[in-house]
Amino acid sequence: xxxxxxxxxxxxxxxxxxxxxxxxxxxxxxxxxxxxxxxxxxxxxxxxxxxxxxxxxxxxxxxxxxxxxxxxxxxxxxxxxxxxxxxxxxxxxxxxxxxxxxxxxxxxxxxxxxxxxxxxxxxxxxxxxxxxxxxxxxxxxxxxxxxxxxxxxxxxxxxxxxxxxxxxxxxxxxxxxxxxxxxxxxxxxxxxxxxxxxxxxxxxxxxxxxxxxxxxxxxxxxxxxxxxxxxxxxxxxxx
Amino acid sequence: xxxxxxxxxxxxxxxxxxxxxxxxxxxxxxxxxxxxxxxxxxxxxxxxxxxxxxxxxxxxxxxxxxxxxxxxxxxxxxxxxxxxxxxxxxxxxxxxxxxxxxxxxxxxxxxxxxxxxxxxxxxxxxxxxxxxxxxxxxxxxxxxxxxxxxxxxxxxxxxxxxxxxxxxxxxxxxxxxxxxxxxxxxxxxxxxxxxxxxxxxxxxxxxxxxxxxxxxxxxxxxxxxxxxxxxxxxxxxxxxxxxxxxxxxxxxxxxxxxxxxxxxxxxxxxxxxxxxxx
Numbered sequence: 191x192x193x194x195x196x197x198x199x200x201x202x203x204x205x206x207x208x209x210x211x212x213x214x215x216x217x218x219x220x221x222x223x224x225x226x227x228x229x230x231x232x233x234x235x236x237x238x239x240x241x242x243x244x245x246x247x248x249x250x251x252x253x254x255x256x257x258x259x260x261x262x263x264x265x266x267x268x269x270x271x272x273x274x275x276x277x278x279x280x281x282x283x284x285x286x287x288x289x290x291x292x293x294x295x296x297x298x299x300x301x302x303x304x305x306x307x308x309x310x311x312x313x314x315x316x317x318x319x320x321x322x323x324x325x326x327x328x329x330x331x332x333x334x335x336x337x338x339x340x341x342x343x344x345x346x347x348x349x350x351x352x353x354x355x356x357x358x359x360x361x362x363x364x365x366x367x368x369x370x371x372x373x374x375x376x377x378x379x380x381x382x383x384x385x386x387x388x389x390x391x392x393x394x395x396x397x398x399x400x401x402x403x404x405x406x407x408x409x410x411x412x413x414x415x416x417x418x419x420x421x422x423x424x425x426x427x428x429x
Numbered sequence: 430x431x432x433x434x435x436x437x438x439x440x441x442x443x444x445x446x447x448x449x450x451x452x453x454x455x456x457x458x459x460x461x462x463x464x465x466x467x468x469x470x471x472x473x474x475x476x477x478x479x480x481x482x483x484x485x486x487x488x489x490x491x492x493x494x495x496x497x498x499x500x501x502x503x504x505x506x507x508x509x510x511x512x513x514x515x516x517x518x519x520x521x522x523x524x525x526x527x528x529x530x531x532x533x534x535x536x537x538x539x540x541x542x543x544x545x546x547x548x549x550x551x552x553x554x555x556x557x558x559x560x561x562x563x564x565x566x567x568x569x570x571x572x573x574x575x576x577x578x579x580x581x582x583x584x585x586x587x588x589x590x591x592x593x594x595x596x597x598x599x600x601x602x603x604x605x606x607x608x609x610x611x612x613x614x615x616x617x618x619x620x621x622x623x624x625x626x627x628x629x630x631x632x633x634x635x636x637x638x639x640x641x642x643x644x645x646x647x648x649x650x651x652x653x654x655x656x657x658x659x660x661x662x663x664x665x666x667x668x669x670x671x672x673x674x675x676x677x678x679x680x681x682x683x684x685x686x687x688x689x690x691x692x693x694x695x696x697x698x699x700x701x702x703x704x705x706x707x
Contacts, residue, residue, distance in 0.1 A: 258544065261543075261544030261545050261546060262544075262545050262546070262547075263545075282544075285537075350547070352538050352541050352542065352545075352550050355537045355538060355541050356529055356537055357534070386446060386448075386451075387445065387446055390446050390448075390450065390451060391446055392450050396450040396451060396453070398620075399553060400549075400616050400619050400620040401547070401549050401550045401553050402549045402619060402633075403547045403549065403550050405630075406547060406549075407547075413629060415619055415622075415629055415630075415633065416625060416629045419619070419620060419621055419622030419625070420622060422454070422620065422621065422622075423621060423622065425451055426451045426454060426455050429448075
């Protein structure tokens with residue numbers, strides 16, 4: 191028999207007039223290799239059918255299950271309950287995003303807005319000819335682009351960012367990383383001047399205070415610190 | 430006319446963003462770098478009291494330009510102080526853009542900081558807090574340095590601590606400067622990607638260690654220096670206000686075979702001698 195663990199989850203429905211925010215406490219038996227996702231599923235099945243939380247892939251790929259675990263944003267599916275020695279785990283929804291209910295937040299709407307804001311698509315004057323192979327690029331360059339393109343938009347960098355929590359219009363590490371991704375991509379013909387128009391202000395790269403909780407909590411270990419510093423140097427150098 | 434339109438719309442007539450946020454970010458860092466490095470030098474100069482009173486006196490005289498002005502002129506110190514004050518005002522003005530500016534921002538940051546327990550996030554708060562404290566602490570110190578530069582010296586500075594009751598301010602200022610400066614230098618490195626090399630994560634770990642080593646080194650040196658001035662100030666309490674006379678004098682024979690007193694002072698090339706009254 192495994193040890194008993196306690197999960198305290200914030201329960202609140204902002205769309206209900208009678209809902210009052212409170213922590214619900216659940217006690218359950220820990221199983222081998224239990225993740226928070228497994229624990230939450232068990233709670234919903236056996237203890238509280240009303241508990242809301244997000245998940246899709248259960249394997250750290252889709253980035254849907256981000257939540258605050260003892261104050262730190264993490265993917266529930268990749269967080270093992272055994273890593274919490276005292277067996278008490280407090281769960282809260284990620285801040286900065288629109289709260290749907292309990293642990294469920296709307297990251298999609300925010301990410302969609304961010305993508306539009308940084309014009310997260312290839313800008314090129316070349317007419318695509320789909321009957322031909324795409325213009326090849328150097329493997330090293332392709333690797334560099336793919337490396338920062340691994341972002342799954344889980345929102346953890348946003349929820350970890352003290353700057354973002356103080357200043358809701360801040361574009362966040364995910365937005366700055368996205369700009370760096372297109373800046374590195376030779377298919378994109380945008381100049382530094384063009385990128386300046388997107389993130390060259392105090393809500394963009396110059397608003398970043400380098401707290402680096404994005405870098406330290408990114409579940410994909412993206413080089414956010416380096417990429418933000420790179421974009422800052424590039425855009426500050428413009429005349 | 431374009432300024433009016435740009436100010437009103439938030440973008441130029443051509444629809445472009447202002448380059449000003451980039452310049453402000455750059456100058457915040459540049460002034461911060463200057464001040465942090467200046468404070469390193471400053472700490473070494475004031476800690477000369479740990480060597481001897483004469484040595485501290487010589488350093489003081491060096492900054493009064495004794496190598497090119499007879500007897501030195503404290504007004505040179507006032508000029509240097511005025512320059513430093515100007516840079517501090519610019520840095521403070523640029524830095525305060527980052528402060529929480531209303532209760533909700535403060536509340537959100539504090540709650541987040543207490544929840545996430547992330548070192549660099551907490552260090553930022555310490556940096557902002559100490560920066561705010563220095564608006565007042567540094568001003569008190571700098572105004573005295575600006576208006577009474579001639580009182581800097583082994584006795585004058587020590588009397589200021591005890592008889593002038595400045596030691597509590599200097600103790601708080603020391604803590605504020607050393608935390609703010611070392612955190613700031615670390616943040617500059619990660620913010621601009623300095624020393625990043627091939628492995629930014631590894632570099633950051635090393636930078637953090639260096640940052641703490643610098644904090645501890647300058648805090649220990651600063652506290653020892655403060656204690657030294659306070660000790661002298663206590664011993665000199667009954668003669669507060671009396672100026673220091675250097676004791677290390679050497680006898681010097683000039684061409685006329687007259688014996689004259691010669692002050693020892695230091696400049697960047699080492700010890701040299703200057704005839705008193707020559």
